[in-house]
Amino acid sequence: MRIISGKHKGRRLEAPKKLPVRPTTDMAKEGLFNILSNRFDFFETSVLDLFSGTGNMSYEFASRGVPQITAVDKNYHCVQYISKTSTILDAGINVVKSDVFQYLEKTSLTADLIFADPPYDFPLEKFQKIVDIVLEKNLLNPDGVLVIEHSKHTDLSKTTGFDEKRNYGNSVFSFFKN
Helix, strand or coil, X not given: CECCCCCCCCCEXXXXXXXXXXXXXXXXXXXXXXXXXXXXXXXXXXXXXXXXXXXXXXXXXXXXXXXXXXXEECCHHHHHHHHHHHHHHCCCCEEEECCHHHHHHHCCCCEEEEEECCCCCCCHHHHHHHHHHHHHCCCEEEEEEEEEEEECCCCCCCCCCEEEEEEECCEEEEEECC
């Protein structure tokens, strides 16, 4: 895994092999950040990274100057790895060990950008549940965006709040707004 841009540009990170993850590819990540950098001033953006896995996306946001990042994952080893790497990078990532759905139901935290990378084999109802909770609880700040990464075999275009999608190989980013 490599940090593409920002103060840690080019830095490679090795996640332990035992983590149950599928990190976003560099090509997909670069495409997404090209879009996001035109929509957000990262130095004034808050990010909620759901199903954060290795923390790949959180490190990229931190490297680009995002001051407030919360990473949520239920796997103990993932949470430990993100915490350790955040300290090494001096990234200041707030790491939360929790089931994402339980976290979303209980949190009062709002964010400019919510990024979710659930398992690609999630049933459509669970993708819908992420969107529903985020929108119903008003977890997005004004002009905020929810981005869900999913397989090209999943179609979220009929989901409430859907705005657009971008394809990068086998990965698709679907964008949602209030």
